[in-house]
Amino acid sequence: MVAGTATTENVCQVEAKRLWNAMVKDGHNLLTKVLPEIFASVTLLAGDGGVGTIKQLNFTPANKDFIHVKERVDEIDEEKMVYKYTTIEGGSLGKKISAASFEVKFAARKEGGCVATWICNRETLPGAQLDEGRAQEIKEKGTAILKKIEHYLLSNPNLYC
Secondary structure: OOEEEEEEEEEEOOOHHHHHHHHHHOHHHHHHHHOOOOEEEEEEEEOOOOOOOEEEEEEOOOOOOOOEEEEEEEEEEOOOOEEEEEEEEEOOEOOOEEEEEEEEEEEEOOOOOEEEEEEEEEEEOOOOOOOHHHHHHHHHHHHHHHHHHHHHHHHOOOOOO
8 A cells, every 4th residue: 555645736816715615615516517528417415515525526428537436525614715525435446546535725825816725645555556647647637627617717707706
């Protein structure tokens, strides 16, 4: 078993609170609206979006790696704009990865906009190695998703205020 952490930081033109509201508080609606080519649906299976909520993200056939991921919300800190969740089913879990947890943070910048940070902690199954090329690909996809949401919010300045 090998443990690894991947961190991505992106400077965004959108204010931290708007990204927080869009991605954390309403992500289950926003993802399919802004990224229908990636997300077929997002369903809350248990809970109301708060800590303990289980949600399932179903992907379109464009995602060749897997068809769904189930996530459990572990922490929501509205004041610090920190959101933590764990993959509990689907994705690479059980194939190459034995555990995956994530932390998303939005921090305001004095120059305007914010810094969005995404941290992924993962452990491989026994005998499997971390694939750094795959980790880089996931980071790039995550950045592309964030930038598409950022563009949507810049194009719709009255949303998620």
